[in-house]
Amino acid sequence: MQGPSFLVIFALILCCFGSPLCEDVSDETPIHRLSTKTAYFNAEKDSSHWENFQNEVSGCVAQQAWLLVRHGTRFPTGNDMNRLVDVLPSVAKQIVFNHQQGRGCLPDADITQLTDWFPPYGPRDKEQLQEMGFEELYSIGEYWRDMFPHLFNVQYDPFKFKVDFTTKNRTGQSAYHFMRGMFGDDAIGGIELPQPYSPNFILKFYKSCPRWMREVYKNNETTYKERLLFVNEKEFQSVIHAVSAKLGFLHPLTTRQIESIYDECRYETAWWPNRKSPWCSSFSDHDFEVMEYYQDLKYYYEDSYGTPLNSETACETINNIYSHFRSTVISGKAVPQGIFNFAHDKTIFQVLARMGIFKPSQHLRHDNFAEMKNRIWKTSYVSPFAANLALVLYSCGSTYRVGTFFEGQPIPIPGKCESLLCQWEELQPWFDHNAQTCNLSKLCMIHDEL
Structure with missing residues (x-):
């Protein structure tokens, strides 16, 4: 018989005794570190x-x-919007359930916002x-x-x-x-x-x-190799386990779910800078740094110095x-x-x-x-x-x-x-x-x- 997973044990400890992870739920979002979804007014500028x-x-x-x-x-692109609509409502529902069962770290204010949550956009808004x-x-x-x-x-x-x-x-x-x-x-x-x-x-x-489209944009083997490898690195895996535990899950969330939570956090922060998105509470400052690097690995090779054809x-x-x-x-x-x-x-x-x-x-x-x-x-x-x-x-x-x-x-x-x-x-x-x-x-x- 297979024993309980690390995350199950971790979540039970979290439920019964608390955890430093809960202390790491920040009231602040690094609004200047949200990759290409950083709002212009929030972005750092070197004077x-x-x-x-x-x-x-x-x-x-x-x-x-x-x-x-x-x-x-x-607003999100069509592909992003379809993913967010597909993933997030069920995740929000499960986070609320987890909270009711005494698991997770989100404060009541965030739980209230996630109750009956649905993406604040529709097909007419895409792009x-x-x-x-x-x-x-x-x-x-x-x-x-x-x-x-x-x-x-x-x-x-x-x-x-x-x-x-x-x-x-x-x-x-x-x-x-x-x-x-x-x-x-x-x-x-x-x-x-x-x-x-x-x-x-x-x-x-x-x-x-056509050459760029084939050799760079649609070249999963080369262009996105570093990003895919980063998912298996300890830094990214630690984000998956930390976010899953903070939200009260007894199993690790998928990369697709983590990305969706991160993207909704980024969009809502850009749209409404004077209020905090409840999705952002899922991440610590270190988690945001890791997620930014995850994004950087994509764009660096798809659009910048990582591939010489980009500048040419x-x-x-x-x-x-x-x-x-x-x-x-x-x-x-x-x-x-x-x-x-x-x-x-x-x-x-x-x-x-x-x-x-x-x-x-x-x-x-x-x-x-x-x-x-x-x-x-x-x-x-x-x-x-x-x-x-x-x-x-x-x-x-x-x-x-x-x-x-x-x-x-x-x-x-x-x-x-x-x-x-x-x-x-x-x-x-x-x-x-x-x-x-x-x-x-x-x-x-x-x-x-x-």
Whole structure:
């Protein structure tokens, strides 16, 4: 006869004597550490370069700005929504039952919220921008208007501003609310946004690249290998056992159930920042770190430095920046003076990788979680909802310089120049090389072995 499992014994001890795990049920959620579901207002922003930047930019005037913005906080995708609806109501019901039987650690307030719980969204909401996303994009539009009032605190003119977004509703909605923040509610009714198109090699190049789709996105054997291996590591297994015990289960929850609880926690935290989701009480601070790393292992190889093809496919986006800035440098006239692009987390990840920004000291792997705790590349920081990257062309007397901003804060471009405000002549060789070697048709062609 098989003896009782570790978790059964653990839960009985928890029930009868209490446990340090119950003391670890935090009233606080690390709202800045929720991977790609981190809300923009909650995301960490590095303002440490401002003083040096202000010294360098003295005497310079911004002439043209190119922005890439991820859509704002949204509802789940169709696949995620189906999973959450399938998994969570029954889990919530069992958590309440466990609590009634004297098992688990959740406080009464959380149990009350989980009683008769059902996901607060339906099929019509899938992939749509949530109200918090409206506020995020409106705020970002206001931010850039106030940053460069001579460029953006003006009457809207379609010849001065170029807007582009993908065919997904959430990017079009993001563009609308950004423009509303920049030009005002009175003006937005008169602004005609363009029709999105596909394929879009500037904003959604990856989906138009058959080679990337086959070798990266649909390559479970290679792309998701580290993530799958991490599930069997002690760090992730400890999360499974700790969460299961905290919720009063006498058996370990599945990875699918743990992911669903984590995702609902992340979504509800992004939507309603002033109230705590009861699902978040399932995790300790350490658990959140492990779950963030679990997410990082996916995106690092699917969209960033873990796979070289990711950065290579973003070359046309860099060409788009170059063509606009080069035209202004040659002619002395910035037309358009604002180029606003709205896309997705993959676009942000891959463009940043093309530029060499936030490159970690070593690859993220299933077996180096402890070593990488202070890594520079974290999805929570690199691509929260409404993440944005801006390059601004300045005229500085008789020369031109380029400043780079992430989340509205100045940052250096590693290896491209030695200052925060790069001389145009320093960047031009990199831009030229990118233009000369960028051939998406050749790069994305699938070469089958004969």
